[in-house]
Amino acid sequence: MLIALPVLIPMLGAALCLLFWGRSRPQAVLALASTASMLAASVWILFGVRDGTILTLNFGGWQAPFGITFVADLFGAIMVTLGAIVGLAVMAFSVGASDRLRASSGHYPLSLTLLAAVSGAFLTGDLFNLYVWFELMLLSSFVLLTLGGERGQLEGAIKYVTLNLLSSMLFLMAIGLIYGTVGTLNMADLARRIDDLQDPKLATLLATLLLVSFGIKAGAFPFFFWLPASYHTPPPAVSALFSGLLTKVGVYAIIRVLSLIFDQEWSLLGDVVLVVAGLTMVTGVLGAIVQNDMRRILSFHIVSQIGYMLMGLGIAIGLVGSLGASSPIAVLAMSGAVFYIFHHIIVKANLFLISGAVLITTGSTNLKEVNGLAKSHPFLSMLFLISSMSLAGIPILSGFWAKFVLVRGGLEAGSYTIVLVSLAVSLLTLYSMTKIWTQVFWGEPDDLKSPPLDRRTKAWVYSPIAGMCVLTICIGIGAESSARLALDAAEQLLDSSRYIDAVFDGASAQIGDAP
């Protein structure tokens, strides 16, 4: 039961929120309570899987593969926990920063359904169930994106909706084809059965459609267009939620299906992933350096950083594919991807929250319109500096370790080109982060158009940001535990037999049912 909680709690919260439509306070309380308990549940799960056990839950008591199974391995548990952290931070921020109309009509329940869907996607062990969570996530995000109905929101939403639905259709077709070819939807079962196909190239063909679909959701090259077109249009709390979680679900799905199911032609797929990773990094960062709005810069950077995550994956599976055995270097590279994802989720969501704080303080996030915040808002500036330097991979923050593990893995694996590209991109990231810093925070302060925030608003807006900053510092200083976690998760990911055994082992199903 435990591992269904991160999905059920926010669902329950969302359903209850609907009863309080039009009243923001009870909804806010419900949202905070739900995300907080969701976080507690995910941390509990994380502790449960910390030693390498994989928890499973067969819904309805139907033995896999006949029903739907939830599986929490380390990677999944880490992702769910991060989802809950971002959720809690965003809800707290919303209490301070949301306008009353949005807060009373839809913002909270939809954020909760989004969180439920994200958790579901991280935990499910069933391909079609993944589709359902994807759709719930998408539809929640559509509504959140358009909530308020401003022109920019609607325009962005049309692009976002169209391209993501295109991706969903491809995903659905891929599911149909996979079921028609292999006869099952349970991912562990698929992993077993797909090896029976006469030709491994057939499996790769099935993977291709799936990867294109996930690639669109992940915002990889050349599919990322929907992201910079829309992420900066909704209220900052929504942007933060999106930036932290949505594309990462796509990346998660890519990692999951590649590491678990389609391991027939890993060396080829590894190369493909690396090429995509490189192009994603470069196009994303080049887009970022020419923008003049904080939130647009950050949006393009999401794209570029998706490339880093794919880089770790590509190196790892390419290495295992060509060497045959699971090498420590492959585990290292994979752990780089895992580390990068969890660093990125925290820092990116936080940067969007900070841009939100800038927005409600000054009324704009345009680099040309906002200046000199370091003088008028030294605390906010410090928080931005920490987060942005973490994003740029500056020690001693979390981003440095993520970058270090990836670069080290890449160099050890001999993937020099991608390492070179990633370092160049990292320099440009530093360039654009300092561009924000030198223009928004340095310079002569402007006369603020908006009235100063009251104490209560300030507390709600600043505390989640400060909390996430502390988190990135803690990950940086206590890098050992994070690195260990990432390494263990990576090892588990690359050895798919553990996942498969856990799903089909009745004993572990018991563990899942009664933790």
Add this chain to the structure above:
Amino acid sequence: MHTTVLILLLLAALAPMGVRVIGKSAGLIIATVSLAITGWYASRFGIVTAGAPILETMSWVPSLGVGVEFLLDGLSLTFALLICGIGGLVLLYTSSYLGDSPGLGRFYATLLTFMASMLGLVLANNLIVMFIFWELTSITSFLLIGFDFHRESARRCAWQALVVTGLGGLCLLAGIILLAIASGGSTGPEFAIRELDPGAILDSPLAGASVILTLIGCFSKSAIVPFHFWLPNAMEAPSPVSALLHSATMVKAGVYLIARLEPTLNEQRFWSDSLVAFGATTMLLGAALATRHVAFKKLLAYSTVSSLGILVMLIGLGAYAAAATYLIAHALFKACLFLVAGTATHIAGTKDTEAIGHLGRSMKISRWSALLGGLSLAGVAPFIGFAGKELTIKSGLNAGGLEAILLAIAIGLAAALTVFASIQVAFKPFFMPGPHKPEHAQEATWPEWLGPIILATLGLVLGLAPFLGMVPLVESFGASLAGAPLADDVTLGLGYLLWPPSIPLGISVLAVVIGIGLFMGRSPYRSLLAKTFAWDRFGPERTYDRLVGTTLASAQVLTNALQNGSLRSYTRIIVLTATACVALATLRIDAVASYLPSFGALTPFDVMLALTIAASAVSATMIRSRLGAIAALSGIGFAIAVYFVLHGAPDLAGTQFAVETLIVIIFVLVTHRLPRFARYTTNLSRSIDIVIALGLGSVVTTLTLLAMGSTVASPVSDFQAAEAVPSAYGRNVINVILVDYRAIDTLGEVFVLAVAAIGVFTLLTIRPSREAEATR
């Protein structure tokens, strides 16, 4: 040693509050702590110089091979003393110099963080830990250069310095990881600097790349050609920063790392040669560029560039004792001169050394600091700078052959230009007339003059009596670089250097004479130099600007092309890519045909349905009226529903009918006031789109056929059908799947529906105008 770094960090965290509570005298406390730490390191002097390095270990990230291992040997001790000692004096100086600045707390915090990082950098015995501190010094340097962030030039220069050193940092990261991999061989990378294996590195194919990348990193940090341009620009920082970071310590980080890796890498082919070549070039260029400027700090900055070149060159030449002597000498006199320059600029109200006259009449103490420091810079006996210069010339001559002659000329020339520069900066404004004579000028307060005079005096004392710690420190420093005790005795005593007269002494004297001569004739010399400004546009700074410009321009072009705002272009790219990927993956399969299903018997119903679907689909795209298109669309839906009825899925059919009807109703309700379908597109673009669409369509068909052709032994649904009645008590298997086997899917589905309904509701009821009202 860990404690000292932590104390500084703690102090950094407390500084802003401290300044708020007790005002600028907080600086005195901070300076005292820093000097106390210097005292602690000084107390380790005896142990370290006796040849027993101190090692402190602490575990940090063992799974990645990173441990905080601090090593105190001659090299790191020298640096630690300079960092904390000069740091303490600079902090003291700051308490007066920036005493009235509102950013004083921030300044202390950043400066202390810098000191902690710099200390960590030189103590760390782990490449990664060293790198971590390295990057932290870059960041703190960035923040300090931009301290006066309301000035546009300060922001720009800070940014430039960060990008240049950031570029170097990334190269360095790759370089040291490669180094560790090369050293570790098959056992995994070796990050502990003392454990690096020169032999293994020599054998590794990665060695070349790693050396080049590491050198780029060191050169960019230490402002070696072609990265030297950022340092003079960094003079936007307040003077204490220039004194501490940009002359005495941070810019020497590159030199430090080169020195640290010298025992490991000196066998490498390019290592020594590149050090000598780049070092000598930088030395000469820096000295020459210094004479082009008359502003205090600009001039000193270029002179620093020159000195950094000398240091790099000396390590390359293997002249470790000379490097140690020069390094210490330079830190003392340059920090002193920067501090004096800061005070002088404040008091005189201008930074133009040519304009200021007889400043020494009012700055009765600082003028002596300037004079002593300047003499040391010029390399005049008996100052420590003299010993440094003598040893440098001697090492150049020791290179032998043509190289020796070239080096001797270069060093001599640089020395002469440096003499010129030191007169210009340390003598001219204080003791010679000039058009700008500040009225009522007064000597600065004691914290401002105390530091420089101590540093200047130290330069004199150590020059006169090198046995007072200087010799053992230099020996121990040299031993760290050589990896063994130095073979030759270190001779710093004036007696040895001045008698018997030698070629170095001759060159030295000549340099002083030429330098004085140049200064006397400085106006024709300057007009000659003015012509060289034209060459600047080929210089590295312009190259940097062009590089940034080109990157931005191409990024703009690329982003314009990709993120062009047209959804249709996005869809096209995505569909084409998807089609291409799937097509390629299909073509790879051998004997695709064997997977295709056999063409079974056709029932007339199937044919009719298929034709209906096809005809409706095509007409949906062609019909010009909206209602017609909707009708065609629902035609497809109903045809599919009929197909479901015929093929064993009545539930599905019912749902499909119902949903199709609802969609039509909503469509008609909502869209009846939308404009008619307009024909916006040209025939050409329509044709292109048809081709793209057919491409995807044929891929879908192929995949469908492939999947239909493969038979599945026992799909999971066999079990679901078999157990529906016995275990799930339901006879409608589809419904049993929906509410029992896969109930969680259905739960997700009803949530999707709920969200969609809320979406429709909010879209229609929440309007921007109303939202604006609501926020009021």
Add this chain to the structure above:
Amino acid sequence: MNSVIFQVAARVLLPVMLLLSVVFLLRGHNEPGGGFIGGLVAASGYILYALAVNLPESRRLLHVHPRTLISTGLLIAILSGVPALLVDQPFMKGKWIEVTIAGFEGVKFGTPFVFDVGVYLVVLGVTLLMAFTLEERYQ
């Protein structure tokens, strides 16, 4: 649509369709039908009524706001999984009891049915929320 016949028809049709929807719901587990179709049928009753008579009247007949229906339905659907937990079985494990309803012996009544009731309510609420909002706005 203001014809009297249509109004009368709608008044008659509403209870008929509601009854029909319940039938669909009840037999769904064994014959074609189920909560989804049931919910749609019930919703069309109200929609027809709103079209034929008027919207406020239809809303009044529903007694609750469609949003409340959605919320209740979602809660029922989630909570239907809970009974299994009480006996230490996996979430959503079907729990069945045999009841005697109106003389039918051994009618099985179980949590999956409760789940379907939740679906029914959600679909009813969703359809009505959309339809009412649209009618209000675009009629």
Add this chain to the structure above:
Amino acid sequence: MNIILAFCCGLLAATGTYMLLRRSFVKLVIGLALLSHAANLLIYIVASPLLGRPPLVRAGETQPPAPFADPLPGALILTAIVISFGVVAFTIVLIKRTYEEIGTDDLDQMTSTDRDLC
């Protein structure tokens, strides 16, 4: 024998894509609906190529009478149909609202959110 429907699937996908590529964004919705039809049909024909009876068990028996259609794709499509209903309904209203807000249905005029170049 369903082979002919495989071509229908392809055609639906093609027409759907074509409609996505039109400038008038009302057509976008039709395109999305066509694509979802394509996906639903695909799932069904791929999984149960045999003409089967409904997977309903007669009262008193424990197995549906063979040959019966694979019930799982049926259930999947049911879910997918309902989901796509929600999505399409939302999208139609979104299109309408966008039209009201910007006053044109030309996709190529909606470029305001993508770029902000220096």
